[in-house]
Amino acid sequence: MRHILSILVENEPGVLARVAGLFSGRGYNIESLNVAPTLTEGLSMMTITTIGDEAIIEQIVKQLRKLVTTLKVVDLTDVKAVEREMMLLRVDAEGSKRAEVLRIVDIFRCKVVDVSPDELVLEVTGTQDKLTALVSLLQRYGIKEVARTGSVAMRRGMQE
């Protein structure tokens, strides 16, 4: 099963290597990884999506907590959380295709961030599913390049 782990770490050299090494050294795979500083000076938040059964995920979480540079690990799969990913796409949009692509842009609430005579660069955010759906829709027009950020996620507000 796919899990989203949110990991609060000391922002110091080598931290990424420690986390990544922990996955590779144990034969676990990272599906996506995202790191950025938090509001607290010196701390970064990593969001890692990974796949594994319960036992593997439990081991991953414990191993992550064991790293001396880790403050907190939350498996967001266990709680109500929102998840978003951003993607940039370079799509073929020559001639007659252009209108159709723009219609899809509308439906998916993408933004056109760059325009040239024969192609468009689109920006879109959403869940992984949404991005995947968009990619498969646009494939027929010709996708020349894709860049995705990997998921970021956050627990929802307190609720019953």
Added chain:
Amino acid sequence: MELTGAQILLESLRREGVEVVFGFPGGAVIDIYDQLPNYPLRHVLVRHEQGAIHAADGYARATGKVGVCLVTSGPGATNTVTGIATAYMDSVPVVIITGQVPTPLIGNDAFQEVDIVGITRSCTKHNYLVKEVGDLARVIKEAFYLASTGRPGPVLIDLPKDVQTRLTEYKYPKTIKMRSYNPTYAPNPKQVAKVAEVVRRAKKPIIYAGGGVIASEASEELAWLARSFDIPVTATLMALGCFPADDPRWLGMLGMHGTYAANMAISNADLILAIGSRFDDRVTGKISEFAKNAKIVHIDIDPTSIQKNVPVHIPVVADCKSFLTALRQTLEPTLAEQPAAGHEAWNAKVAAWKEEKPLSYNQEGAVIKPQYVVETISRLTKGEAIITTEVGQNQMWAAQFYAFTRPRSFISSGGLGTMGFGFPAAIGAQMAYPDRLVIDVAGDGSIQMCIQELATAVCYKLPVKIVILNNGYLGMVRQWQELFYKKNYCATCLDVAPDFVKLAEAYGAAGFRVTDPAKVESVLAEAFALPCPVIVDVVVDREENVAPMVPAGKSITEMILV
């Protein structure tokens, strides 16, 4: 006061209570060596950096204090890697200081540059590259704190040459708090209550002790539990000595080369108290067959060890000593009303297993049996020596036939199984305890892996005794070839070997050779009485096997017994 990085390092080591540093110099640590004579630290100059790290490790295992090792950059640093991994696998507190090329050259493939922090990331508890001299004091404080607290382990500090010479104001932190590191020592009281309940109710309990009992100095507390509730005790290789071998409740080691009684008892128990052990594959054998009917209680300071290999019914994250103390407080008040809960039938069964198939060998004829050598050492030293081992059959025979009476007296590379470990580790232990008898039970193969440290032992007048169980083979591998590879003894016969007696003499140590079973005792006694390092080369039965043996992948009840 302003000090250089090198001075800060040495002054901080002093403040950490370090007495001995095992090291080997080079260009990247010459500034540290330049200052060394000004500090009250004893330095042991080894002959190979692997010797330094194993000696620091042996010192730490024998004392419980942090061992310290100092080496130069590049090859000096890489030569310690095997020893770092050895300490990591067995949770031994050591601090390794490596020199590094000057900071402006880092990343330039400079002379004797390696990324030792990168190389050792997965075999240290933590490691540091210190780029600012202002960080050095804090880093050293943290390194000692990390190495010795929680689940102990090696911590490496990589110190560039220019940082060693730079000046800064020195202030050594008195206390330390790390927001990202807070090991749990005290057990959750609810879990302790649950354990107390199952201990009271169990009909067929067993204690399966591991290295955590030694690391947390919990032998006494463990003995209280075993004796108050009349529970049989088995232990892993790492925990030998945590419970006295002459106690009737002692079953011996369990696992691949464990005793019949220990393996049968753990397989038939209804309650397993796993205390500071980690269900290693050499212990459990085929995991799906392991202790299928038992309730498992697992106490470990490292949460990652719990539920890793076997499902656990009552997990307790805690230091073994804190846990056992809390358990005693819970159990003791009601002990009088509730006399040790009817384990008579169980204990009779366990006793029968012990009697049925004890560890045995047959010292008949003109050839010396290796087991007899170890048993003789045990008798001569009354189980009170510090025994280190190499790896292979020698290690297993030492574990099986030496009757340990106290913790920290068996020093062996368990997790990594590092040949070459025993002798330098013995040097480390002997540095810590100059007056105790320290004996390396060695194999003829392993001893050649760090034999150069004979010069160190002679130089520092460390009267370490090396007893080689010389079978002319890489015996343990040969045993596997015999049993599972149709006796295809490929690359395990050590046809050409040095004359170990002459070798000892060449280094200025003493050497003996024994080939006659009748002489074993007298020669060992003579060797042990000498005040210098000694090699005793005991020529033993070439194809003797370690038994019992659980073939890899089999259930631990499926022992080959001969």
